[in-house]
Amino acid sequence: MSVVADGPQAQAPVTVPPAISVHGLTKRYGDLVAVDGIDFSVAQGEIFAFLGPNGAGKSTTIKMLCTLAHPTMGQAMVAGMDVATMAKSVRRHIGLVFQEQTLDDQLTAEENLRFHAVLYGVPHRLVEPRIARVLALVALSDRRKDLVSTYSGGMARRLEIARGMLHTPKVLFLDEPTVGLDPQTRALIWEDIQRLRSEEGVTIFLTTHYMDEAEFAERIAIIDHGTIIALDSPDLLKASVGRDTVSIETTDDEAALASLQAAGYTVERSGTGLTAFVPDEEAAVGPIVAAAGVPVRTVRAHRPTLDDVFLHFTGREIREQHGETVPMMARVRGARRS
């Protein structure tokens, strides 16, 4: 099986040094092991996602990679520098978007960005062009002079992403960038992320507990209880837990079974009909209906999802843990507005 924790080496290009490489990284808080000896590496220019339920250790990992928390054990290199010994240089070369909002909402978007430019030592002559550039990247140019307190949650998030890119970091860390946002806004943020990568060439490390959106990443590490339990591209992860299937019900299942087997399909009887195992469910629907040889009453195509992957490796559904995140964000937002 390709899904092993030391898989990344297979994919990361060997010639360019990785943007992030982590060995045996561990963080303990007293007796609690928040991150338990993880290993992975992220290639330059890659979009890499940490997927796991609340409390899995995602934010703690980000904090260590960003030098905000000291690793209890292990080593982490970011942009070629050791986070333990070169903290200040690491900070200069990374962009960070925290799980909690960190804008000053009594300042305008532009003022927030200027403040950031000074904190990160962006040379004076580059401040103006960079502000214009990053605001354009997240389509907020026309809201530049508005107070952040007038922004919607999604706009504030995108402004934070723009701010994270202002000083041209080598790696951009996004901790749950889409949490608590509506589906359209989440889609916009994903477009932003893809655009940043293609236009600025930045490496992106993000965390999420939304299964569906982890698919947008090039590689995913599934993390649970502080350990990486699977790491690969979304397609290979899904392939590892089962194959695509097309299930049909026909007027005469016996005849259909014979015809499909004759046509070379692997077919099994399932509850109410037949299930064929195929490499690509979408492409197989038409040919299977045609090859059945008898009238087909229902067709259902299925490809394993990341939910299936998580279930396969942990025996649990990630959805169980969703509950508390959204109300918590709502509380914080409500309080800020008052």
Next chain:
Amino acid sequence: MTTRSHTAPANPTTSGGTVAPASGPGTLVSDEVRVVGMVWERELIRYVRTRTRIVSGLIQPVLFLFVLGYGMNGLVGTTGGFNFRQFVYPGVVAMSVVMTAMFSALSIVWYREFGFLREMLVAPVSRVSLVLGKTAGGATVAAVQGTIMLVLAPLVGIRLTPLLVVQMIGLELLMAVAMTTFGVFVASRIQKMESFQVVMQMLLLPMLFLSGALFPLNGLPGWLAVITRVNPLTYAVAPFRQVIFAAQHMSPAARSRFPTNVTLFGYALPIGAELTIVIVFALVFFVLAFRGLSRTE
């Protein structure tokens, strides 16, 4: 929602500008100075934008000055043409400086709760610059607020001279710096917004009441006298009264009725000693504030 444009940024000639990382790990001094200036500027922008804060920062001292001033007048009476309102005026100016400085410093707790503090703390800059900028900002705002109080002077019969105005602004700045560093230190220890109220009520109000701002410190019972003498605010409030009273035409009777010096073991401290105590206080809390903000997990 805004409409999205996928077109290139408006100014393609400059848009490609990548930021050369400034000079490796060691940051330039000029960069740090820029940071101090930016943190300071932000503090001022916020002050100007929150008018309610300016107004509420004025209302409280005005209440003390007029309500308490007239209320106590019947009790205290007038000695040699000098009354309680004139006595309490320097204390009220000091109070407005203290309140504004503490409020500005304690807003750090608010940033912590709502994240903005993180944006500052993860930046590749020295924490010293952040504390310096914050202190300069809080001090400027507090000194402005204290200077606004000067317009009330004629209303209570306090004579302002150019020298006095200069002295007052100087004292306001010094006191504001001391209180902002103290406030930043306290804020660095507070994790929750709720504790903010507790600090204001359990620490700041007693400190103000026991500083000589509102009543003379001579003739207090022994235990109270001790508390007022260990209260650092006492040494910041007294100089205000000294410079203001020095500019008034007061009869000897009024001077002995409303003394200005802090006495320690029966010895009246000169203004220089009081200011030294305030400066030492500010330095100690600057270091503590810096350390308080420097902790990492």
